[in-house]
Amino acid sequence: MKKADLIITDISYILTMDENFTEYKDSDIVIKDGKIIDIGKNKKDEYFGKTISGKNKIAIPGLINTHTHAAMTLLRGYGSDNPLKVWLEEYIWPAEGKLVSYEFVKDGTDIACYEMLRNGVTTFVDMYFFEDAVAQSVKEVGMRAVLCTGILDFPTPGAKNADEGIAKTEDFIKHFEKDENIFPAVGPHAPYTCSPDTLKKAFNLAEKYDVLYHIHVSETQFEVNDIKERYGNTPVKHLEKVGVLNERVLAAHMVHPTEEEIDILAEKNVKVAHCPESNLKLASGVAPIPKMIEKGVTVAIGTDGTASNDDLDIIGEISTAAKLHKGYTLNPTVLNAKEALKMATLDGAKAIRKEDKIGSLEIGKFADIVLMDINDPHLQPVFDPYTQIVYSSNGKDVDTVIINGDIKVLNKKVLVLNKKELLEKAQKWKKKVLED
Ligand SMILES: [Zn+2]
Known part of the structure; x- marks a missing residue:
């Protein structure tokens, strides 16, 4: 067993968005030091580390x-x-x-x-x-x-x-x-x-x-x-x-x-x-x-x-x-x-001339990954995961966001910013916009 920082297991669909549109079904993505180090079926059996489940989710690049x-x-x-x-x-x-x-x-x-x-x-x-x-x-x-x-x-x-x-x-x-x-x-x-x-x-x-x-x-x-x-x-x-x-x-x-x-x-x-x-x-x-x-x-x-x-x-x-x-x-x-x-x-x-680092889910690239939740009636059944994302879903179906291997959004909640504070800021500036 090899050590990993994060393993996303049993992802229903992985759309790598590489040049060949390579896809995986019911597979895993392994992350270490902020990068994708492995991707494919049963990879979770080769590594140990923190895991999150990708069941009923579509993985796409950030x-x-x-x-x-x-x-x-x-x-x-x-x-x-x-x-x-x-x-x-x-x-x-x-x-x-x-x-x-x-x-x-x-x-x-x-x-x-x-x-x-x-x-x-x-x-x-x-x-x-x-x-x-x-x-x-x-x-x-x-x-x-x-x-x-x-x-x-x-x-x-x-x-x-x-x-x-x-x-x-x-x-x-x-x-x-x-x-x-x-x-x-x-x-x-x-x-x-x-x-x-x-x-x-x-x-x-x-x-x-x-x-x-x-x-x-x-x-x-x-x-x-x-x-x-x-x-x-x-x-x-x-x-x-x-x-x-x-x-x-x-x-x-x-x-x-x-x-x-x-x-x-x-x-x-x-x-x-x-x-x-x-x-x-x-x-x-x-x-x-x-x-x-x-x-x-x-x-x-x-x-x-x-x-x-x-x-x-x-x-x-x-x-x-x-x-x-x-x-x-x-x-x-x-x-x-x-x-x-x-x-x-x-x-x-x-x-932005960064295609060697981001933009697709490939070994060696930064682990910038989005998991879309498809366990919802408005996103079922899935005949084609691409059309499901582009025509059936919207941004609010994003469940998890990972950047550089760090989880920023989980279960549709943004972990790195305080929602209440942001709402207060919006109100404060609305007043100033309307003030003479
Ligand atoms: Zn502009």
Whole structure:
């Protein structure tokens, strides 16, 4: 018998989400030193250590949310159902201008981490302000995150101009450069809020430290028209011309690329964070995801911030994506359940260039594991575990969440955050949002 730290026994279905979609039935996963060391039938007989039961559960990799603004949980639902311009100018920007601080971001991110853990998310990509507060939350709960400060050409709660934003980003990168769980990144906000000079300086910084370059691109028709008017090109072509497109770029939204631009994304190996619910709620449009996938673009999934979604349920998001693109293309075979789940697992890991460490359940990878409870009438009978997850379940069916071999959620309870304190924080900030 060999020693293990944790053995998950008799898991009804293991969907490894590796390149071959390898599956196991009634099998075990063995964890040691934060990593998966064995997987398969009757493995529990070869090891001793703490065990938890996987009976009536589906094991999938920890889910990856590749685009969010975590602290915006404190503005969840604020000013909904208005035109984008009204929503931003009369609700979101004034509230952010008045309130965004280290404390706001810390409290908002704590709430976001609770919600993401509850919904099976183990890794997320965040762009906001006061990312040191986000890092603090992430550290306290033991999640993983790619963190970048939004860099803009005008003053933000974090910096008075783009140069200060870039300098602060460099300090942040240096601080977390070698961290196992926090992956610092560079976050120029968008082509319409960053000059070509800012975009390029930010890109050079990402190259210098070999980190991700995270940016909103082609989110709305307004942006496409604006960039065309200012620079004579559509957004992706504009970025190509500025010289800031390669494999380290993770572009959020990508709702309105042309055919030619999709070819550029594929050729440059730019990754896309698809945020269907935000695009629907804000009436931004429907991204041509099946076409991007067909042309070889890696497409991952993101919730965007809760002010525009309004939740962080990534399983709900892949369900929306799968159904939206079938309806939009009038083709029920596009984005099947396996492909949809891949967006939130292996392709999410590829989008953040961490596929050697996370994104699938394989020996040697970090033990970031989600167990879905299927012992409930609304999830029975199971003919296909992939369709059961994507079409029948939601994030609240997540029973257990393990990150780095540590149990963070058990029996649908988040163990690492105090729910009562979070509810009080939400109330405190609601008052401040509404105060003059
Ligand atoms: Zn966003």
